[in-house]
Amino acid sequence: MARIKRGGHQQSMKFATRAIHAGQEPEPATGAITVPIYQTSTFAQSAPGVHKGYDYSRTDNPTRTALQTALASLESAEYCLAFSSGMGAATTAMLLLKRGDHVVSSRDVYGGTYRLFRAVLESFGLTFSFIETSNIREIERAMTRRTRLVWIESPTNPLLRITDIRLAANVAHRRGALCLVDNTFASPVFQRPLELGVDLVLHSTTKYLNGHSDSVGGFVALNDEADAEWIKFVQNSIGAILSPFDSFLVLRGTKTLAVRMEAHDKNGRVVANFLAEHPGVQKVYYPGLTSHPQHELAKKQQSGFGGMVSFETGSLENAKQVLEGVKLCTLGESLGGVESLISHPATMTHASVPAETRNKLGITDGLVRISVGIEDVEDIIEDLDQALR
Ligand SMILES: Cc1ncc(COP(=O)(O)O)c(C=O)c1O
Numbered sequence: 001m002a003r004i005k006r007g008g009h010q011q012s013m014k015f016a017t018r019a020i021h022a023g024q025e026p027e028p029a030t031g032a033i034t035v036p037i038y039q040t041s042t043f044a045q046s047a048p049g050v051h052k053g054y055d056y057s058r059t060d061n062p063t064r065t066a067l068q069t070a071l072a073s074l075e076s077a078e079y080c081l082a083f084s085s086g087m088g089a090a091t092t093a094m095l096l097l098k099r100g101d102h103v104v105s106s107r108d109v110y111g112g113t114y115r116l117f118r119a120v121l122e123s124f125g126l127t128f129s130f131i132e133t134s135n136i137r138e139i140e141r142a143m144t145r146r147t148r149l150v151w152i153e154s155p156t157n158p159l160l161r162i163t164d165i166r167l168a169a170n171v172a173h174r175r176g177a178l179c180l181v182d183n184t185f186a187s188p189v190f191q192r193p194l195e196l197g198v199d200l201v202l203h204s205t206t207k208y209l210n211g212h213s214d215s216v217g218g219f220v221a222l223n224d225e226a227d228a229e230w231i232k233f234v235q236n237s238i239g240a241i242l243s244p245f246d247s248f249l250v251l252r253g254t255k256t257l258a259v260r261m262e263a264h265d266k267n268g269r270v271v272a273n274f275l276a277e278h279p280g281v282q283k284v285y286y287p288g289l290t291s292h293p294q295h296e297l298a299k300k301q302q303s304g305f306g307g308m309v310s311f312e313t314g315s316l317e318n319a320k321q322v323l324e325g326v327k328l329c330t331l332g333e334s335l336g337g338v339e340s341l342i343s344h345p346a347t348m349t350h351a352s353v354p355a356e357t358r359n360k361l362g363i364t365d366g367l368v369r370i371s372v373g374i375e376d377v378e379d380i381i382e383d384l385d386q387a388l389r
Pocket of ligand 1: 085086087088110112113153157182184185203204205206216217218334
């Protein structure tokens with residue numbers, strides 16, 4: 001596998017600069033400053049097996065390579081592989097494991113991750129313990145001789161729970177396991193798990209990385225060469241690659257990631273504070289609020305709190321009133337786009353989690369999740385206020 005370079009001098013530059021320049025030198029043939037969409041399935045060879053580094057677009061494509069170089073730089077990684085979706089990235093990363101291996105996982109992971117683990121991978125001989133990873137002791141207790149991976153989502157979807165990533169990685173490593181963080185909610189602007197000692201970081205680029213709700217994708221970034229080679233081998237074998245056009249879109253979105261995240265964070269804080277004071281809201285889940293149980297940890301491990309806010313309305317009827325009453329916020333799945341999206345985890349993103357498990361976790365019928373966009377925050381608040389009334 002060709003080593004993905006960190007970008008030399010670019011790595012010494014600041015994040016926002018790397019978001020625009022890493023892997024994105026002007027194209028040599030024409031000088032185009034934007035990486036072209038190499039919309040080609042195959043590449044001409046001058047003799048059998050002699051080519052310019054690309055032979056077939058499932059294996060490698062120049063637009064995807066540019067994106068992977070940029071994303072590796074942003075997550076402080078040596079290697080990055082871009083996939084057809086966040087779940088494609090998750091499935092391929094899980095194939096680092098073998099039949100009989102055990103996984104310790106955060107319990108309120110994204111519903112699709114839970115479904116992949118329980119409904120698909122268990123039947124291939126993997127076993128899972130879903131625990132409260134924000135309690136490090138629980139991780140220690142759940143580890144067995146067979147534990148090969150600790151899978152952490154922090155902040156979690158949808159309850160915004162925070163795990164101490166450095167401590168979790170230490171526990172995993174002491175017991176000979178790998179540690180992976182799904183960093184989709186925080187984005188590499190606010191949190192870089194590899195710098196905190198984990199082995200793999202995973203994203204759904206569908207969310208903040210692309211940022212414009214017009215592409216589905218994902219990536220895995222890591223530093224270990226052998227693991228990167230295996231993931232690339234498996235990716236090429238099963239074919240869950242990001243297309244050239246989607247690679248272009250994500251690369252374009254990534255250029256503005258730093259400014260977008262600042263705006264999401266600013267609006268997220270205002271919306272969370274507004275909801276916390278609202279008489280129609282029973283509880284707000286946002287790591288930026290001092291009432292959040294891991295607020296201090298979030299402050300230490302993240303440089304911002306982001307735009308994801310969940311809140312408890314008390315009942316399905318109340319939740320419905322808000323979800324159907326909003327005019328500016330769009331009712332829909334997904335998150336991380338420039339526009340505000342509102343959703344009902346129990347019936348939408350987490351419908352694949354059994355009701356009993358959902359209730360145990362606190363994903364109640366009255367829970368509403370907002371992905372706070374970057375519109376003028378006064379308009380977002382006015383919209384929520386009228387829906388809550
Ligand atoms: C935290 C998290 N991880 C992974 C995924 C899966 O990503 P995708 O929908 O791109 O497959 C999602 C999707 O919502 C998510 O919220």
